[in-house]
Amino acid sequence: MESKWFYRILLLSLILLFQGCAQPPVPSPATPTITISPTPEPDTPVPPTPTPTLDFNLTATAIAQATQQASQTLEAIFQATLSVKQTEFANAQATSLAPTMTPFMVPLSDPTPGKIFWNQTAALPIPSSASQHIPNGMQVITHNGFIYLFGGRATDGDEILTTTYFSAIHSDGSLEGWQVTTPLPGDYVDHHEIRIGNFVYMITGAAGADDVFYAPFNADGTLGSWKRTEDLLPSRQTFAVANYENFIYAIGGNSGGLWNRVQFTSIKEDGSLNRWFNTTSLPVDLQEHTAIAANGYLYVLEEKL
Missing domain, CATH: 2.120.10.80 (Kelch-type beta propeller)
Known part of the structure; x- marks a missing residue:
């Protein structure tokens, strides 16, 4: 008699244990995540910030033009001077003020950066x-x-x-x-x-x-x-x-x-x-x-x- 009850209790325990394992797991509360931008590897060189320098291999008129177009910070002067240097000055350099003493105006509002159009x-x-x-x-x-x-x-x-x-x-x-x-x-x-x-x-x-x-x-x-x-x-x-x-x-x-x-x-x-x-x-x-x-x-x- 005791043996019969023992097996009944054991069977009931196994059933309950099986039902507990079959239930789906209760999801944990959502944890907010923080996205961090990747950083360079320790052995990956970080490119240095370029230091602006002025290039004096330009005509005085070109520097004056560049300076007036710039926002008057050193980097802006550099950028404007650079853009002027990258354009052709054939027209500007072909005209010398000394023989004719005729000045030429420069349209500073020209929409093409660095480009100069001369007018007598x-x-x-x-x-x-x-x-x-x-x-x-x-x-x-x-x-x-x-x-x-x-x-x-x-x-x-x-x-x-x-x-x-x-x-x-x-x-x-x-x-x-x-x-x-x-x-x-x-x-x-x-x-x-x-x-x-x-x-x-x-x-x-x-x-x-x-x-x-x-x-x-x-x-x-x-x-x-x-x-x-x-x-x-x-x-x-x-x-x-x-x-x-x-x-x-x-x-x-x-x-x-x-x-x-x-x-x-x-x-x-x-x-x-x-x-x-x-x-x-x-x-x-x-x-x-x-x-x-x-x-x-x-x-x-x-x-x-």
Whole structure:
């Protein structure tokens, strides 16, 4: 009798055990997954970020074109300069300003990046006395729809020019024609003109000059009278000048020897300048260089454009 009950209990246990194993497993709650981007293998070299460099094997016009098209950061200047270099300059290089003194306008809004189309416009003013007196070393700025030419030197080297010319710029980029306005305040060479607000600033150099002048722009494009303001001491030559917002920077040059010094000043409400102060020097001594300030940075190129 006991044996019969034993087998019944054993059979029941096996049935229950079988039913428990046959039931489908209860799924676990879904676990959120995180996808991680694959990383390079330890022995796989990661390509370095390219460092932009400027290529100075270009014409001055090409660099100026590239710089104006760029957003004025170093990499943007590099990219624009690179795009200019990769195009053909046969048309641009075939035209020299020296024999004809005829400037050509460049449509900066051209939809083809880096491509330049030249169009002839108003000829530069030339002294009528002799062709060899074609000026060089002129300084150029623009303001409020006008372009200005300052000074220069006759190509024979005997005459320092003090004439200031200006012309209106038409909407298509062409020039209306050159007119004479207030001359420079003296016979200066190696000077720089900088436009800030409604004033133009003339920072002189060479031949012991340390004079600084400023003049207002008139509504008709002419210049007002020049006034002397805070001198840049000591005198120097072959230096660079840049402006950013309300500040002017004088960079490097030669003052009885090469310099790496950088000085700056700021503009007063009446247009005159505050004193010049020293700031962080260049890492090397430089002369005959170019400087441009943009987006909170000062860029110095070891070539004069």
